[in-house]
Structures are given as C-alpha cells and as structure tokens.
Amino acid sequence: MMENDSPRHVVTRFAPSPTGRLHIGHGWSALQAHDFARENAGTFLLRIEDTDVTRCRPEFTEGIYEDLRWLGIGWDGLMIQSTRFDAYEQALDRLKASGVVYPCFCTRGDIARELAASLHAPHGADGPLYPGTCRALSPDERAARIAAGDPHSWRLDMGAALARTGPLAWQDDFAGTVPVEPDALGDLIIKGRDRPASYHLAVVVDDAAQGVTHVIRGRDVFASTHAHRTLQALLGLPSPRYRHHRLIVDAAGKRLAKRADGLSLAELRDQGLSGPALAEDLRAGRFPVGIRVEAS
Numbered sequence: 001m002m003e004n005d006s007p008r009h010v011v012t013r014f015a016p017s018p019t020g021r022l023h024i025g026h027g028w029s030a031l032q033a034h035d036f037a038r039e040n041a042g043t044f045l046l047r048i049e050d051t052d053v054t055r056c057r058p059e060f061t062e063g064i065y066e067d068l069r070w071l072g073i074g075w076d077g078l079m080i081q082s083t084r085f086d087a088y089e090q091a092l093d094r095l096k097a098s099g100v101v102y103p104c105f106c107t108r109g110d111i112a113r114e115l116a117a118s119l120h121a122p123h124g125a126d127g128p129l130y131p132g133t134c135r136a137l138s139p140d141e142r143a144a145r146i147a148a149g150d151p152h153s154w155r156l157d158m159g160a161a162l163a164r165t166g167p168l169a170w171q172d173d174f175a176g177t178v179p180v181e182p183d184a185l186g187d188l189i190i191k192g193r194d195r196p197a198s199y200h201l202a203v204v205v206d207d208a209a210q211g212v213t214h215v216i217r218g219r220d221v222f223a224s225t226h227a228h229r230t231l232q233a234l235l236g237l238p239s240p241r242y243r244h245h246r247l248i249v250d251a252a253g254k255r256l257a258k259r260a261d262g263l264s265l266a267e268l269r270d271q272g273l274s275g276p277a278l279a280e281d282l283r284a285g286r287f288p289v290g291i292r293v294e295a296s
Helices: 024-039 058-071 085-098 108-117 139-147 158-165 199-209 224-235 265-270 275-283
Strands: 011-014 043-048 078-080 101-104 153-156 169-172 176-179 189-191 214-218 241-245 248-250 291-293
Touching: 011 024, 011 214, 024 043, 024 058, 024 214, 024 241, 024 248, 024 265, 024 275, 043 058, 058 265, 058 275, 085 101, 085 153, 085 189, 085 199, 085 224, 101 139, 153 224, 158 224, 169 224, 189 199, 199 224, 265 275
Parallel strands: 011 043, 043 078, 169 241, 214 241
Antiparallel strands: 101 153, 153 189, 169 176, 248 291
C-alpha cells in the first residue's frame, strides 16, 4: 500500500546487481518479495540493476535467471537498468533545474585528505560524510570547470533538498513511521563520473516506473531509504511501503557476500540440493549449517 494506505494492486520486485552469483541470502530475500506478491494476488517483478558498467557481467545476469528458476521463483515482468539511461538523465535534469544538485570535482583521495585534516568530520549511517567541499563553489566556477572538461560527479545538496520539500517520512512494516534524517547519508552522489546514475537515483526512478507498491529488501540498505524518500519528493514520485528484513549471516555474524564460499545458489545446486526443497526450508527458517538470521 502507499502512504495513505488505500487499497491497490500489490507490486513487489527483486533487484539484484549482476556482479557475481547469487548466494543463499539473495534467495531468501527474493522469496520474501515473491511470496508477498503471490499471497496478495499481486505482481512480482525482476529488475537487473546493471548501471555499474565496470563490474556487471552478462554471465552473471544469466546466472540470476538460472538461480531464481532453480528455486521455483517466476516473475511477471523484467526491467534492465542499462536500457534506461535516458530516464535517469531526465530525472537528473529535473533536479538540476530545481537547484538541489551540484557538480563535485573531488576525487576519493581529495575527500580522504580533507576528512583526515578535519578534527570533527561529520559522520552518517555509513561512516564519514562528504564534507561539502564543492558545494561552496560559485556558479561561475562550476560552469568554468565543466566547460574545461574537468571530470565530475553530481551530488544531492541535502540541505537545499529538504528546504524545498519540508519534513518527510516513510513507512516501514517493522520500524513504523520513519522521519527522514538529512544527515544519514549527507550530500550523496546521484551520478558518478563513470556511471549513468547512482543506485539511489536509478532505484527511485525505476520503482515509480514499475509501479512498485512494496519494497522488500535487507536492512543493510535501511539508511538509503532516507535519500530515496527525499528523491521521491523532489521528483514528484510515489513512495512505496518498505519492509527491511533481517539478513542471513555466517557463524561469526558477518553478512554474506557474493564471494561467500560454498553458499552461492549455483554451488548448492552443484552439490545436488533441490531448489524447491531449499526454498521451502528457507521459508520455514531452516538454514544450512553455519548460517543463520541475524539478531533483531
């Protein structure tokens, strides 16, 4: 449901990046989004988030299809982000026209040096925040550097954004009403130097384009929703309802990575496991030895 809780057709999605083979944690998350749609006579969509052209591989995209089918997960529609670069550029143009983004010419080294020199570097949910160096550049200096061909990304001016939108909040099935915290991510990148759009911009544009009503995903991206809700408001897009579920972790409590040995769905299949049987085990909370759901 949307923010006003009016009844509507449920649409969920699973949106992996093809940068490696899916592991059992991906399967668990995909099942939750898939099953919620099916239980509500809704639509379950698959989206391939392949805007990172340096790391995404076609063979991993094919692997996603193979792994989901092995688990018995079918989808009702497919979107490939690499076909939607124009849509992201149009959204960025709207943000530029609103004056809520600015070009950033800093390299990672520049940012690291400035943070190291700061006695009170600002911190957010994911660590030190961008210190706002390029936010202070004059319009003339920005224009001159762009005209000179200086490499740059585009950042969201979070202060200007929330001054435009006013206080915002989003709805999470577990956390309830969550007020947007402008300092959660700071002036995050929405278009990188070598990417047509950041994850944050693309996911917001695509959720709206696909009519997603419920975003079911791991709570490792909980903080990102502060930025997503802000971008939705700036672009006049609807805000889905969110459900940030707990993650599957290893015996040491570390979340699984795509390189997790022995826990990719492909490896489990090669070991002779039945995909539908594994799916039923995951639904029932039965996990292979050595992994578990993280503590609440």
